[in-house]
Amino acid sequence: xxxxxxxxxxxxxxxxxxxxxxxxxxxxxxxxxxxxxxxxxxxxxxxxxxxxxxxxxxxxxxxxxxxxxxxxxxxxxxxxxxxxxxxxxxxxxxxxxxxxxxxxxxxxxxxxxxxxxxxxxxxxxxxxxxxxxxxxxxxxxxxxxxxxxxxxxxxxxxxxxxxxxxxxxxxxxxxxxxxxxxxxxxxxxxxxxxxxxxxxxxxxxxxxxxxxxxxxxxxxxxxxxxxxxxxxxxxxxxxxxxxxxxxxxxxxxxxxxxxxxxxxxxxxxxxxxxxxxxxxxxxxxxxxxxxxxxxxxxxxxxxxxxxxxxxxxxxxxxxxxxxxxxxxxxxxxxxxxxxxxxxxxxxxxxxxxxxxxxxxxxxxxxxxxxxxxxxxx
Amino acid sequence: xxxxxxxxxxxxxxxxxxxxxxxxxxxxxxxxxxxxxxxxxxxxxxxxxxxxxxxxxxxxxxxxxxxxxxxxxxxxxxxxxxxxxxxxxxxxxxxxxxxxxxxxxxxxxxxxxxxxxxxxxxxxxxxxxxxxxxxxxxxxxxxxxxxxxxxxxxxxxxxxxxxxxxxxxxxxxxxxxxxxxxxxxxxxxxxxxxxxxxxxxxxxxxxxxxxxxxxxxxxxxxxxxxxxxxxxxxxxxxxxxxxxxxxxxxxxxxxxxxxxxxxxxxxxxxxxxxxxxxxxxxxxxxxxxxxxxxxxxxxxxxxxxxxxxx
Numbered sequence: 254x255x256x257x258x259x260x261x262x263x264x265x266x267x268x269x270x271x272x273x274x275x276x277x278x279x280x281x282x283x284x285x286x287x288x289x290x291x292x293x294x295x296x297x298x299x300x301x302x303x304x305x306x307x308x309x310x311x312x313x314x315x316x317x318x319x320x321x322x323x324x325x326x327x328x329x330x331x332x333x334x335x336x337x338x339x340x341x342x343x344x345x346x347x348x349x350x351x352x353x354x355x356x357x358x359x360x361x362x363x364x365x366x367x368x369x370x371x372x373x374x375x376x377x378x379x380x381x382x383x384x385x386x387x388x389x390x391x392x393x394x395x396x397x398x399x400x401x402x403x404x405x406x407x408x409x410x411x412x413x414x415x416x417x418x419x420x421x422x423x424x425x426x427x428x429x430x431x432x433x434x435x436x437x438x439x440x441x442x443x444x445x446x447x448x449x450x451x452x453x454x455x456x457x458x459x460x461x462x463x464x465x466x467x468x469x470x471x472x473x474x475x476x477x478x479x480x481x482x483x484x485x486x487x488x489x490x491x492x493x494x495x496x497x498x499x500x501x502x503x504x505x506x507x508x509x510x511x512x513x514x515x516x517x518x519x520x521x522x523x524x525x526x527x528x529x530x531x532x533x534x535x536x537x538x539x540x541x542x543x544x545x546x547x548x549x550x551x552x553x554x555x556x557x558x559x560x561x562x563x564x565x566x567x568x569x570x571x572x573x574x575x576x577x578x579x580x581x582x583x584x585x586x587x588x589x590x591x592x593x594x595x596x597x598x599x600x601x602x603x604x605x606x607x608x609x610x611x612x613x614x615x616x617x618x619x620x621x622x623x624x625x626x627x628x629x630x
Numbered sequence: 631x632x633x634x635x636x637x638x639x640x641x642x643x644x645x646x647x648x649x650x651x652x653x654x655x656x657x658x659x660x661x662x663x664x665x666x667x668x669x670x671x672x673x674x675x676x677x678x679x680x681x682x683x684x685x686x687x688x689x690x691x692x693x694x695x696x697x698x699x700x701x702x703x704x705x706x707x708x709x710x711x712x713x714x715x716x717x718x719x720x721x722x723x724x725x726x727x728x729x730x731x732x733x734x735x736x737x738x739x740x741x742x743x744x745x746x747x748x749x750x751x752x753x754x755x756x757x758x759x760x761x762x763x764x765x766x767x768x769x770x771x772x773x774x775x776x777x778x779x780x781x782x783x784x785x786x787x788x789x790x791x792x793x794x795x796x797x798x799x800x801x802x803x804x805x806x807x808x809x810x811x812x813x814x815x816x817x818x819x820x821x822x823x824x825x826x827x828x829x830x831x832x833x834x835x836x837x838x839x840x841x842x843x844x845x846x847x848x849x850x851x852x853x854x855x856x857x858x859x860x861x862x863x864x865x866x867x868x869x870x871x872x873x874x875x876x877x878x879x880x881x882x883x884x885x886x887x888x889x890x891x892x893x894x895x896x897x898x899x900x901x902x903x904x905x906x907x908x909x910x911x912x913x914x915x916x917x918x919x920x921x922x923x924x925x926x927x928x929x930x931x932x933x934x935x936x937x938x939x940x
Contacts (some may be wrong), residue, residue: 360769367772381772409796431636439699466658470666477914478875481890484898484906489677489709535796560782572898590799595792607780 261361262308268354269300275347279337287333296331300324300354307361318369321362328355329394331369336401344402352398359391411593416600419593426582428599434579435605437494438566444500447558449502450509451551457510458517459535468514476506497569497578504565505558509551516550517543552617559609563602657796670713676850677709678702682923691781735912741889742877743916749812750873756813757820764821765828765854766846775825782818791880808880813875816869823865827858852883860937865930870920880912890916 277289296550303324306317332352335414339348366384386432392415399405405413420427446623483500520543528538570580579598585593651657682702686693693701693908703712720735743915760778764771790811797807831853839849881891890913897906 363773364769384772385776388777392777408799444928462658463662465653465655466660466662469655469659470662473918477871478878478910479916480875480879481894481910481913484894485903485910487898488901488903568879568882572895583789583792587795590795592792592796595789599789599792603780607857 255270261357261364262304263305264613265300265307265354265357268350268357269297269304271295271350272347272354275350276345277339277347283512286327289338292334293331296327299327300358303358304354307358307365310468318362318365321358321365325355325358325362328352328358329387329391331355332398333394336398340401348402352395352402356391359387363387388491408590408592411596415420415593416596419597419615420600423594423597427597428581429577429599430579430598431605432569433494433563433575433577435563438497438569438578439501439562441494442498442566443505443558443562445498446502446505446511446562447555450506450554451513452519453506454510454513455539458539464514468511470561471514475511479504479507480565480568483565484572486569487572490595492573492575497566497574500565500569501562504561508557508561512550512554512557512590516547520546548621549617552613552621556610556613556617559613560606563606563609567602667713670710671703674708674710674712675699675702676819678705681705681709690874707855707901707905708903711907715904716907716911720911721905723759723908733828735890735893735908738888738890738893738909739912739916741856742874742881742891742913745808745880745889746812746870746874746877746916746920748805749809750816750866752809753813753816753869753873754820757817757865758824758862760817760821760827761824762850764825770931778818790876790882794880806864808877809878815872818934819868819872821859821863824858827861830861831857856935859935860928860932863924863931867921867924867928870924871917873918874913874920 301324303321306320306324328351332348332355335348335351339345363384366380366387369380370381396410396414400410411419453467457467481497481498482503486496486499487505490499517539524542524546525538528542533541567580567583570578571584574581579602583595583598586592586598637898645678670804679698682698682705686698686701702708704715705711723733723735729734731737760774762904764775764778793811794807797803797810835853835857839853844852877889878891878894881887881889882895890909894906897903897909
């Protein structure tokens with residue numbers, strides 16, 4: 254059983270042997286890996302050591318992790334170093350075996366790190382950050398190696414390095430697009446839409462009749478393809494950012510409304526009764542009890558809305574913009590098949606979206622630290 | 631649970647039949663919907679009035695107020711079409727046009743619906759598989775789950791045009807590219823919901839399975855899977871709405887050939903506001919029907935499994 258559980262190590266060994274024997278490239282360099290230079294030998298030795306350590310699945314000490322880490326990344330480094338030689342579809346069996354062996358070791362590394370039981374809380378936190386980071390870095394590595402080693406056409410999928418170069422070469426353009434789409438349309442629309450949803454929810458809470466009627470309608474509307482309102486908004490408010498902000502407002506309004514109404518109903522009856530025995534009025538109960546109890550729901554809406562707002566603004570730009578903006582850039586560059594620029598915009602959008610979401614999540618942690626879901630387990 | 635639902639329905643049980651009717655949800659929703667329609671008419675009047683005034687001035691007409699209001703509600707290309715104009719257009723394109731014709735909304739709706747359903751099916755299967763893997767392989771939970779969450783902060787709809795164009799350049803056209811976008815949008819809620827659902831059995835039940843010395847597969851099929859079904863349906867309701875949005879946006883860059891998204895785009899090119907609104911209403915009805923169907927299936931399945939919500 255323990256033999257089977259270290260199958261990654263066994264497979265890695267097989268692939269390392271293939272990597273040493275088989276030719277690295279299928280044209281130009283046809284020799285084996287060891288003929289490419291002394292670094293290759295170092296990498297192979299490091300990977301073999303890592304494989305030996307990884308073959309004992311029961312042990313998950315810090316040194317094991319370090320050795321496997323070094324071995325996996327030595328292999329990856331060697332693969333990257335050889336990449337210029339085999340770029341454009343020139344990679345042979347030896348090269349792919351090297352990549353797969355390094356990847357298997359990295360998988361083993363992630364398994365070791367996930368199984369580790371760190372002694373201090375700081376170390377645990379570090380692990381929670383490091384494991385996904387390693388996974389992401391390896392995703393990028395495999396993407397780069399496969400795209401360049403197998404010679405995937407640039408139009409189909411550009412390599413991460415090409416996207417990075419494009420980002421570096423056109424920061425000014427990207428910044429202008431970011432300012433137009435994110436700083437104007439998304440942020441303004443987000444703030445207005447969330448505030449409006451919140452205020453209407455308070456009014457609906459005060460007037461039960463409105464609540465009974467608005468809630469089903471709101472639930473229905475949040476399932477509707479609101480993005481379709483974009484052409485209408487462009488027609489009404491013109492090509493510049495106000496029309497995009499309008500789409501963002503509509504898009505963010507209903508999730509906020511529905512969540513806030515649900516949140517205001519979340520306080521427990523016992524607590525409301527207690528407030529009544531204190532002789533608290535509607536507003537006192539609202540501010541001191543029901544709004545704090547609704548905060549997790551409100552933050553849920555705030556987090557959902559970060560992504561919705563960005564999507565709404567970008568899609569709205571497909572229907573007409575001044576000649577700046579992320580959606581505009583994506584739709585025009587794709588027309589010229591300049592996919593690296595499109596991916597650069599996507600990277601910026603993903604980064605902006607993640608940071609926006611992360612900021613909301615951090616604020617949530619700071620404001621609702623008392624909530625059970627954040628208590629340390 | 632029962633206390634909360636009692637509190638909700640409590641007031642409605644008091645008073646006579648008429649009072650109960652007036653307090654019912656049906657009346658409230660109807661009033662709200664009527665209010666929205668009234669607002670819509672008022673908005674149509676306000677937004678179309680300037681242009682109508684210009685038209686009248688040019689034609690040297692001096693209509694009475696009633697005539698003027700009426701003409702703002704029956705323009706050829708209004709800024710905001712009145713509800714009855716949209717309804718007429720819908721009636722014309724849905725029932726009076728042959729379903730095979732390119733002018734028929736049934737035709738366009740079917741194009742959108744088919745890629746929605748394909749994408750939804752693929753996304754649900756992918757989401758369930760991912761969730762099963764994440765629940766059973768600890769290293770995937772640690773490494774993959776954060777990226778599943780991060781993948782949704784990427785505005786995928788923004789990539790939609792690129793996916794379509796790129797897939798078209800390798801010869802993949804038609805249904806599948808749009809369905810891929812729907813898949814991407816719909817797998818996420820299913821994954822997140824199913825991870826929650828597969829982990830929802832109480833530790834006490836898992837321990838019981840262990841005392842039975844049940845295998846991993848047996849625990850999965852007899853405990854984890856059944857207890858995740860309610861979560862699955864909740865996720866599927868979100869997923870199918872997302873899949874529809876994906877299909878509509880996926881139709882935008884194809885050059886307005888077919889589908890509700892294409893109707894939106896061609897309507898915005900030619901200023902055919904009535905056409906945009908009718909496509910929008912058709913999409914909304916489609917979304918409501920799809921979510922409704924999932925809701926009905928959910929009720930039936932949960933009742934047969936003995937988990938029907940009260």
